[in-house]
Every structure is written in structure tokens, then in C-alpha cells.
Amino acid sequence: MNNLQPTILIVEDEPPLVELISYNLEKAGFQAKIARDGDEAMLAVEEHKPDLVLLDWMLPYVSGIEICRRIRRNPDTRDLPIIILTARGEEDDRIRGLDAGADDYVVKPFSPSELVARVKAVLRRTRPAFDKDQLTYGDIAMDLTTHRVSRAEAPVDLGPTEFRLLRFLMEHPGRVFSREQLLDSVWGHDVYIEPRTVDVHIRRLRKAMNLPGTDDLIRTVRSAGYALDIKDEYA
Numbered sequence: 001m002n003n004l005q006p007t008i009l010i011v012e013d014e015p016p017l018v019e020l021i022s023y024n025l026e027k028a029g030f031q032a033k034i035a036r037d038g039d040e041a042m043l044a045v046e047e048h049k050p051d052l053v054l055l056d057w058m059l060p061y062v063s064g065i066e067i068c069r070r071i072r073r074n075p076d077t078r079d080l081p082i083i084i085l086t087a088r089g090e091e092d093d094r095i096r097g098l099d100a101g102a103d104d105y106v107v108k109p110f111s112p113s114e115l116v117a118r119v120k121a122v123l124r125r126t127r128p129a130f131d132k133d134q135l136t137y138g139d140i141a142m143d144l145t146t147h148r149v150s151r152a153e154a155p156v157d158l159g160p161t162e163f164r165l166l167r168f169l170m171e172h173p174g175r176v177f178s179r180e181q182l183l184d185s186v187w188g189h190d191v192y193i194e195p196r197t198v199d200v201h202i203r204r205l206r207k208a209m210n211l212p213g214t215d216d217l218i219r220t221v222r223s224a225g226y227a228l229d230i231k232d233e234y235a
């Protein structure tokens with residue numbers, strides 16, 4: 001499982017359109033997951049933890065608007081960015097979509113490049129870390145192309161798991177994640193690993209990153225988990 005590309009869930013029941021959208025998203029560097037109706041969509045949101053949902057308005061059984069509301073009602077997915085796709089261009093429908101909690105709205109027919117641009121714009125707004133080739137936090141810099149990491153301008157060697165762990169934490173600075181959440185997001189859903197394994201990798205990450213004269217970059221929250229959190233003077 002590659003966690004380095006943002007995952008976009010496409011909820012759409014027309015196969016040619018699904019194909020067109022997924023092809024163009026993958027070409028633009030995203031991972032595309034597909035759901036064809038509301039039930040599949042809710043399962044896929046749970047299973048794949050997408051970074052954004054492209055949601056068709058007209059779906060069999062349950063409408064896109066209703067799916068949008070369900071995603072917003074669940075505390076785990078409340079902040080998941082949603083773009084609604086629809087053939088309806090009426091102002092009322094646009095407002096209904098945004099009322100139901102959609103972040104943006106694309107009217108069919110759309111050009112693939114327009115859709116990709118809107119996806120990027122919403123991600124940029126909601127998850128600023130995705131738009132960059134380089135992540136920085138405090139005195140830490142991570143180059144996403146070369147996978148080079150440095151702390152206070154000194155290069156740091158990280159194993160692949162520690163790299164993914166640090167990347168995930170840098171994309172969500174200050175937020176506390178439980179071991180289970182880190183396992184799901186960094187290791188992936190399909191792998192069974194003891195939650196305590198997270199502690200081992202956090203320890204390795206700390207050892208590699210906490211160079212002499214630097215502050216501890218990870219805050220351990222008793223019985224809750226971990227957060228990337230270095231002193232205010234850096235942040």
C-alpha cells in the first residue's frame with residue numbers, strides 16, 4: 001500500500017465516467033478508489049480512508065446529497081473534503097449541495113483537467129501539506145521527491161517506516177493520534193501489526209531526529225498516543 005499519494009474516492013455509477021475520472025486522477029499522481037452506490041461509498045470511506053471524495057449527485061438507491069450528509073454526521077469523517085458532481089447546474093441545487101456540507105461543486109460535463117484542478121484546489125485549502133514537494137515543520141525539512149530529511153539543516157537517515165510515520169505527522173502537526181490511528185494511516189488497513197509496534201518505530205524516529213541540541217519533536221500523550229509537537233519557538 002502506497003500512502004504517499006493522496007487517495008481520492010470516486011462515487012459514480014456510470015462506468016465510462018468512472019474510467020475517465022480515475023485515469024486522469026492517477027495521471028495527476030493520485031490514487032483512485034471507486035464506489036458505485038451509497039453503501040459501497042460508506043464502506044470505501046471506512047476502508048480506504050480517502051483524502052477527498054468525488055461524489056455524484058444522481059446515484060442508485062441513495063442520493064449523493066444523502067451520502068454527503070452521512071459523511072458529515074460521522075465524527076470520524078466530518079472533515080473529509082467532498083466535491084459533488086452533477087448534471088444539474090441550477091443555483092438551488094448548487095446551494096443544496098453546499099448546504100449538505102460539500103466543499104465544492106463541479107457541473108457535468110466537465111473537462112478532466114478542470115476536475116483535477118478543482119481536486120487540487122480543495123486539497124490545498126483543506127490539507128495544505130499535499131500541494132508541496134517539500135514539507136517543513138519547525139527545523140525539520142522533508143523533500144517528498146528525493147525522500148531526504150533534515151533537522152536543523154543536518155541530514156537525517158530514516159528507514160521507510162519512520163519516513164512514512166514522520167510524513168504523516170508532518171501533514172497533521174499538533175494533532176494527537178492513537179496507535180491504532182497511526183497503524184491504519186501509516187501501515188495500512190490490511191496489515192495486522194501489534195499496536196505496540198508503533199512505539200518501536202516512534203522510538204527509532206525520535207532517536208534519528210532528536211539530534212544533540214534539538215528538542216524532542218514528538219509529544220507522548222499518556223494513554224492517548226503521539227503528536228508531532230516541538231516547542232513554539234520553532235512552530
Ligand code: CA
Pocket residue numbers: 012013014056057058059
Ligand atoms: Ca450518476
